[in-house]
Amino acid sequence: MTLKEELINELDQIPEPLIQEVLDFLQFLKSKQNSSTQTISARTALQKLVMIGQRQQPCDAVQICRESRDELEIRCSLQQFSQA
Numbered sequence: 001m002t003l004k005e006e007l008i009n010e011l012d013q014i015p016e017p018l019i020q021e022v023l024d025f026l027q028f029l030k031s032k033q034n035s036s037t038q039t040i041s042a043r044t045a046l047q048k049l050v051m052i053g054q055r056q057q058p059c060d061a062v063q064i065c066r067e068s069r070d071e072l073e074i075r076c077s078l079q080q081f082s083q084a
Contacts, residue, residue, distance in 0.1 A: 041072050 001009070011019060045068055 044068065044071060
């Protein structure tokens with residue numbers, strides 16, 4: 001039995017008020033995960049800015065934004081894939 005099946009089996013055996021608590025907790029965990037992703041993205045952006053400062057040469061701000069966006073899209077896709 002997979003973890004998901006086990007969870008569904010447990011949910012089938014508890015009263016409705018407890019199901020609401022489980023749902024609230026699950027939504028809290030998802031929210032917490034989303035905020036940690038945003039923290040990672042901010043940290044990545046800051047690291048890129050530091051690298052730019054160290055280069056001491058002109059940079060393409062549009063390219064940096066694209067790279068950051070692409071990286072964030074990849075992370076979101078990986079998270080959605082791992083949750084499926």
